[in-house]
Amino acid sequence: MHSFERQIIYLLVMLVVSIPIVMKQSMKPAKMKSADTLFQMIEGLPVDHSGGAPEEIALLALDFGPNTKAENEPQAEVVIEHLLRKRIPFALLTLYAPGEGFLTSIPERVIERLQKEDPGVRYEYGRDWVNLGYRPGQALFIQTLAKSKDLRSELKKDVFGSPLKDIPLFQNIKTIRQIHFLAEFTGLVGIFDFYVQFFQQDGFVPLFGHGCTSITIPEAYIYLDSGQLNGLLEGIAGAAWYSKLLKDAFPKRPNDDALVTNTALGVAHLVIIFLIFVGNIREGYRWFVESHRHGGDAV
């Protein structure tokens, strides 16, 4: 194929995909059963109304960088939003160094949006969430964390350098048995595997939700089937469906960008299908012409 022809395809894709973005079009996303399950799971998590230090928390691992931000960021956003709305305290960490920036920016952005929706609502760092930052060691770190009898001394400090023993959210948290929900967002299958393999203590495994990039959806399904995963967000489509579920549950919630992104993504899929179709027609036509020419030569 000529380079010119290739560049026409690039341009066509970019232009067509841009249309729904410019027009800010959003359509109802396709239903995602696994996202439904995850939503119901978080809905069912116990909420502590006592106002004291929690006995159980959620742990969110944002193991993604700029390379899969497009899919993992909206997933992390909707789950964090849900946890904040339900007042379920959570800790954030990443095993992937480029992910550390997202541990700060995502909760801040979600909280800003929630406060715009309801100016009276307050969320407090240290009580509603804690940022544990980047943790090196990957599998070694996860298995140490899982075996630890004192998470505060194992993790020592939050991302700002404050000791966890002084942070209200961690006052009563000793082991991973008090982590009732684990959510991991990544496009890196290897890192996801570490949680499946090592995040367990004497038979205890928390409820496990996973936000995967679309490319790893087929693999993630084998863990859903075996029960090693309890809920799944499948790429942007999963985040968009979750966003719709949040909107249904909290009607005051304004629509977020996930729905527009999902619509543009739908258009992109149609472009790909169109290109496969045209490519095959072109090939078929070429084959037809070639075979007739050879037939003519033989005569």
Place this chain on the structure above:
Amino acid sequence: MSWELATVVIGGFATLAIYSFLVRENPFYRFFEHLFIGIAAGFFPILVFKNFLWPKVFEPMFGFTVVTFPDGTTSAPYEPLNLLFLLPIGFGMLYYTLYSRRYSWLAKLVIGFSLGYSGGLAFKGFFAEMVPQLTGSFRSLAVFADGSFQLFATVENWIFLITLLSVMYYFFFTFRFASESAKGVSVTGRWLMMICFGAFFGSTVMARMALLVERLQFLILDWSEAMGSLVV
């Protein structure tokens, strides 16, 4: 121009520089490509130091976790066992013997150490991950619910098992497919695997396009607005 605005503006130029590669490789693209590698390599060592080495190793080793009170007493005596961290530090430093012709073999001790422990960890990981996978594959060949036979679920389980076994059989490279029936199973395995790869391709399209949509969204909505505010 504020820093917030500058961040969006430079983000747009950086994106366009990378996209200029679609036309052809050019100095604008290569400049930003090199900048990206430099930046990506730059913050990793600091994060390791900040989040791990400092609080978990150096602070206790240097005794910074021991608080000196206003009356001159301390919160706890210094723990000399923390000096044991010097062992892994010293051993890890052997990596740098790579730069010496004479002592470079010492670096192989550390590399061997890393290979060894990842090998040891893999045993635990294998059983924790694979046992539920195997047990999850044992499915009933005749499904009954509330005393009645479930045709759809039964067929589903049969399809599942046939796919699983034939794809596994396809991967037995060590055997020659001597009989016709064995070849048949292998071909079925290949076909069923193709369906899996089709699903994989469909998902890959979504993954790749999501990345593009996100960047276009940034350029069209955020960057154009930032540029507009600059012009106005």
Place this chain on the structure above:
Amino acid sequence: MKSAEVDESYRKRAIRAVTFLAGLYFFLEFLLPESVLQTLGVSAAHSHISTGFIVVGTMAFGLGIINLFRVHGTKVVFRRKDWAFSFALLTGLICMMTVTGLDWLSGLSVTEKNAEYRNLGLFTEAIVSDAGSSPEEGRVLPPKQVRLAKLIEASHRLAQETGSSLDVLTDALPSQLKPEKRALFQQFSSQLRGRITTIVAMTPQELSSDEEILSFGRYLNETGVLYEKLLRMDYDVSLIKKVYLFFFEGLFVSLGSAMFSLLGVYIASAAYRAFRIKTVESFLMMMAALLVMLGQIPFYEYISGDLPAVRQWLLEVPNTAAFRAIKIGAAIAGLVMAFRMWFSIESESFSQQGGK
């Protein structure tokens, strides 16, 4: 045998032994029952041992930096071909290291302020616990009243410093904050001023019982937390944080996302050029791909309402079965590989070259 060969064999054995021992720890830790591990003291030391293992790995982080400087630094110094790009790379590296380092130190200085209050809180606990027990051998403790006087003196000094710092913050910060943060700042700063007044007015005589001492300690802790919140607001709008975000979000995230998003247009081009339906296999793949693609986009409704369910079935049944078979095969291969690595079978050639 020549001495060089003896050396070689000794080195090879040393590498194999270290590799084996490193793997043995985690193998035994997995295999042995918890009761045995506890008896051996491994359970108690496991966290420290694992930290040691991680430390060994982290020591390698300098290798990448050194190599980048060697390769690209040489190009810049000798003005070799494309040296300007190498200069850009090194500039990015140095800038990011500097900015990330400064951002860390700047954040740390905020936490340190809180730590001063926290340490005084810890001091109150020590005063109470030391008074109730006999001191360890060789440890001389001042009388309780002297310690209380020191506590109050240090608290006053810290509170006064906080007051001066708060004056500076109140002058400079509110104008830089968003309205909701500004309201929060006003609320926190007035609370902090109240606390400063209380601390400054405190005398040793008011701390007559252990409960009063501990309660004062908690009060100091809470004051530190409040002070940190205000300082954190200041840090959030500080120049260093903005410069860090410029590099991280403006350059790193944008360049990384753009680099990978090129794959989007490449897959479109590949779909046009390479996805040919010529065999039964490619037809099956194509059909599955079409159903999955159409079942996951909002436009499915224009074709069939059942498409998401069909996609779901494809992923749950044939895909899961086939992928599981692939995964089981890969995992067994991985286990064999791990075994070979552990026993240095895989790295035979690697250890053979030892020293050369």
